[in-house]
C-alpha cells in the first residue's frame with residue numbers, strides 16, 4: 008500500500024489494534040501485562056509434551072521462549088533433566104525455576120543453591136529463578152517478589168497460547184477490519200464517526216484488495232465458520248445475530264450514563280469483543296485468521312473456555328433435556 012490510507016475512527020482503530028496484544032496480568036504472576044503477542048513466550052514445563060521438539064530448537068518464536076519449571080520438578084524428578092537435555096534446555100539460558108509457595112522457597116532455597124534472579128527475556132537470560140510468593144498474614148511473612156518486577160522489565164513473557172507472529176498479528180488486523188466493513192451498517196456508522204464518503208470507499212477498497220491478495224477474504228470459509236451470514240454480513244458466532252457497527256464505536260464506560268438520556272435511538276447495542284471460534288489452548292496456535300471473529304461480550308463469556316462448537320453441543324443438550332423434563336413434568 009503505497010498511498011497513505013485514510014484514518015479509521017480512533018475507537019475502531021484501537022479495538023482492532025488491541026487484538027495484537029495479550030490480556031492483562033497483575034504483578035502477582037510472571038506474565039507481562041498487555042504485551043504484543045509476538046513477545047517472549049513462557050512455556051510451562053508440564054506442557055512441554057504438547058509441542059513438537061523442533062519448537063525448542065528452531066526459531067519458531069520470534070522473540071524466543073523461556074521454559075518455566077517448578078523447583079520440585081527440577082530437583083526431584085529424575086526424568087526432568089533428560090527431557091531438558093533432549094530439547095537443549097538449560098537453567099539460566101532458556102529455562103527458569105518459578106517459586107510460588109513458601110514451602111518451595113524453604114525446601115529448595117535458590118540462594119543456598121547459588122542461583123541468581125532472572126531479569127532478561129532474551130537468551131541467555133542470565134539468571135535462574137523468579138519468585139511470586141504471596142504474603143501470609145497468619146505467620147506475618149512478607150511476600151517474596153523477585154525477577155521481572157522492575158518498571159522497565161515487568162513480567163517474564165506471555166502465555167504461549169496467546170502467541171502469534173507479527174505477520175499473523177497483521178493478517179488478523181486486516182481480516183478483523185474487513186469484518187468491520189461487512190457489518191450491515193458499517194458505512195453509515197463510519198460517516199457519523201467523522202469519515203467522509205470517499206475516505207470510506209478508499210479504505211474499503213484498500214482493505215478488500217489486501218485481504219484478497221493474502222487470501223483473507225474467503226467469504227465461503229467465513230460463512231462456514233459462523234463469522235458472517237449468507238448475505239455476507241458480520242454476525243456473532245454464537246447467537247448468529249447480525250452485529251451493528253455501532254458496537255465498535257461505543258465507549259462502554261460512559262454508555263450506561265448516556266443511555267438514559269438517549270431517546271433518538273431505541274436500538275439496544277450490546278458490547279462486542281474479539282471472539283475465538285476455537286478457544287486459545289496451550290499447544291495450539293489459535294490466534295490466527297479465520298479463527299478470529301467479532302461477537303457479543305455476553306456470548307463470548309459463555310464459549311470462551313470451550314470454543315463455539317463445543318458450546319453449541321452443550322446448549323443443544325440443555326435444550327433437549329429441558330424439553331424431555333418439561334414433558335415429564337406436565338404428565
Ligand SMILES: [Zn+2]
Pocket residue numbers: 243244245246247248302303306
Ligand atoms: Zn451473540
